Amino acid sequence: MSRLAPSARGSRLALLVVGLCWLAVLFDGLDMFIYGSVLPHLLETKTFGITADQAGDLGSYATFGMLVGALTAGTVADRIGRKRLMIGCVTLFSLASGICALSGSVAVFGLGRTLAGVGLGGLLPTAISMVSDYAPRGRGALVIGLLMTAHHAGGILSAYVAKWLVDPVGWRAAFWVCVVPLAFAPVLVKLLPESLSFLVAKGRTDEAHALAARYDVELPAADGKxxxxxxxxxxxxxxxxxxxxxxxxxxxxxxxxxxxxxxxxxxxxxxxxxxxxxxxxxxxxxxxxxxxxxxxxxxxxxxxxxxxxxxxxxxxxxxxxxxxxxxxxxxxxxxxxxxxxxxxxxxxxxxxxxxxxxxxxxxxxxxxxxxxxxxxxxxxxxxxxxxxxxxxxxxxxxxxxxxxxxxxxxxxxxxxxxxxxxxxxxxxxxxxxxxxxxxx
Known part of the structure; x- marks a missing residue:
């Protein structure tokens, strides 16, 4: 079998990176929207004795966590790399959903939603940076737009999870589904390459040049901080x-x-x-x-x-x-x-x-x-x-x-x-x- 041409190899790598990041953002959307999808059930069954104003507070906990995650993502990514940060974010919001599924009080449930928000807020900008690095020449806007659809696809998935599981099994089952992305983290560890921008910024130019040449992708210019x-x-x-x-x-x-x-x-x-x-x-x-x-x-x-x-x-x-x-x-x-x-x-x-x-x-x-x-x-x-x-x-x-x-x-x-x-x-x-x- 003949070897792939450089452009074909670049397209294959772009497809891999975009596909992995799309799935990660899909899970991000699922975890973000699942609370709103199960909320009517929580209120009707008076789970934890929850009231409407407490439900609003719980919704704000996740968005506050997203604020923290979004503000700190860039600094953390500059230190540990975008690949590790993505893996960390997926792991964090998956485990946080487990806390929600196991919670026995409003306080513990709120802690889980806050931690989930931190992971959710850090993931999206990091994933966008990743796909931007590996997008085929001239296709950067296209792949970013494609990536953004994953968040809403996660919202669609959250509604079906709630419809299929909440009434027959219970609301906790919906949050256990949100723990499933934890199994996706090892896939990212094995298959997702490190960000080219991070490699260049850290002076690992030989590694960056080798990766860019191998897959025929454009090497990002050094970013003067x-x-x-x-x-x-x-x-x-x-x-x-x-x-x-x-x-x-x-x-x-x-x-x-x-x-x-x-x-x-x-x-x-x-x-x-x-x-x-x-x-x-x-x-x-x-x-x-x-x-x-x-x-x-x-x-x-x-x-x-x-x-x-x-x-x-x-x-x-x-x-x-x-x-x-x-x-x-x-x-x-x-x-x-x-x-x-x-x-x-x-x-x-x-x-x-x-x-x-x-x-x-x-x-x-x-x-x-x-x-x-x-x-x-x-x-x-x-x-x-x-x-x-x-x-x-x-x-x-x-x-x-x-x-x-x-x-x-x-x-x-x-x-x-x-x-x-x-x-x-x-x-x-x-x-x-x-x-x-x-x-x-």
């Missing part, structure tokens, strides 16, 4: 002159956007139950919502390239707000399913368009800082969203849940719309795609 003073100056630049107005608008838009994303992701099945739908139907909406998310991720970039990211972000948030509000109205099943699908299309990509807007309108030397801090401020909205839904439900205002989330979408539309009125900086397009997806 900024000093602490440089990073501080880049942050201060976001507030010099009248830039603080623009920066604040972006942060507020991101806060409302992620409040909406994680609030709906956590409470969608439960709120649909309060609207009178059966549990099976409520979980079907989770499937449809995430199918919309996959479609939205595939079409948003093209729409933004045609009409501009700021305009698309504002329009997407307006359509999201309309869709979320309509979910509070008991419509015929077919109409509701369509509304849930379209809401998933717009909601899950509207936030990404905020990052695109920030990236396009930032100078090249300050872009990473601007996008990173916009994402970081938005993460506080991700923590607040699940808590807000729980407070409304606990106060007997579950019917206001969708309205509150719709108002968050409208606020993001207003903030990003005002920010977009400022003149865009020219020549800031390069590098947008990877940075905006990594921030998400």
């Amino acid at each position: 900024k000093s602490a003073a440089d990073r501080w100056d880049a942050l201060l630049a976001l507030f010099r002159g009248r830039e603080w107005i623009q920066t604040l608008l972006y942060w507020l838009a991101s806060f409302g956007g992620l409040l909406l994303v994680y609030g709906v992701a956590t409470w969608l099945p439960t709120l649909m139950r309060t609207e009178g739908y059966e549990l099976a139907s409520a979980l079907t909406f989770v499937v449809v919502f995430n199918l919309g998310g996959i479609v939205g991720m595939l079409v948003a970039g093209r729409a933004a390239d045609t009409f501009g990211a700021p305009r698309i972000s504002a329009i997407w948030f307006a359509l999201t707000a309309a869709g979320v509000y309509l979910l509070s109205v008991h419509l015929p099943m077919g109409v509701t399913t369509l509304v849930v699908f379209l809401t998933g299309v717009f909601l899950n990509s509207a936030q990404t368009m905020i990052y695109a807007t920030v990236s396009i309108r930032s100078t090249p030397d300050n872009r990473a800082t601007a996008v990173g801090w916009t994402s970081g401020m938005g993460r506080f909205g991700a923590v607040f969203g699940p808590w807000l839904g729980g407070q409304l439900l606990a106060a007997g205002h579950g019917d206001w849940g969708f309205t509150a989330f719709a108002l968050a979408g409208l606020s993001s539309m207003v903030f990003i719309g005002i920010a977009a009125l400022r003149t865009a900086r020219p020549g800031a397009r390069a590098g947008v795609d990877q940075e905006l997806v990594t921030a998400h």
Whole structure:
């Protein structure tokens, strides 16, 4: 048998890396969405005596853990390597799901969700870096977009796990399924290569050159790390002159956007139950919502390239707000399913368009800082969203849940719309795609 040509070997390696990272992100999505999928059962059976406001707190624990994981992932990856960090993240959120499955109290369950969130928050940016290193030349945006679909595929899987296991076996079985990815960690150890960017950054150039030449992939350029003073100056630049107005608008838009994303992701099945739908139907909406998310991720970039990211972000948030509000109205099943699908299309990509807007309108030397801090401020909205839904439900205002989330979408539309009125900086397009997806 003849040996593979270099380009074929590079394609084979890219397929391997993308496939492994896609599965890891699939498990990430499963673990993230499983709580929202089993939450209606937990509340109806009064598991641990859990109340609606406690349920909201538990949802926020995971998103707080994600904030910690996302903020620390880069530093940890620079020390131990992206491959080891990915393995560590998969191991952490799998074992944390085991803690949830074994828990006998709200406190222990909350600890499990917090630890799971740390692993979940660290995995996605690390996986994106990995596939970017090994993507075939000219296909970087394509493979990143493909990777992002895995998270929503995990959300779809979580709904089916809940439908198949919770009623006949119990809610703990759903979390035991989330422990299964632990068996995937040895596969990553054996098959996943180390990040080329990490090898270059650590001065292991011979190893990096050999790997890049063997599989015909492009070797990343050495990344000149900024000093602490440089990073501080880049942050201060976001507030010099009248830039603080623009920066604040972006942060507020991101806060409302992620409040909406994680609030709906956590409470969608439960709120649909309060609207009178059966549990099976409520979980079907989770499937449809995430199918919309996959479609939205595939079409948003093209729409933004045609009409501009700021305009698309504002329009997407307006359509999201309309869709979320309509979910509070008991419509015929077919109409509701369509509304849930379209809401998933717009909601899950509207936030990404905020990052695109920030990236396009930032100078090249300050872009990473601007996008990173916009994402970081938005993460506080991700923590607040699940808590807000729980407070409304606990106060007997579950019917206001969708309205509150719709108002968050409208606020993001207003903030990003005002920010977009400022003149865009020219020549800031390069590098947008990877940075905006990594921030998400």
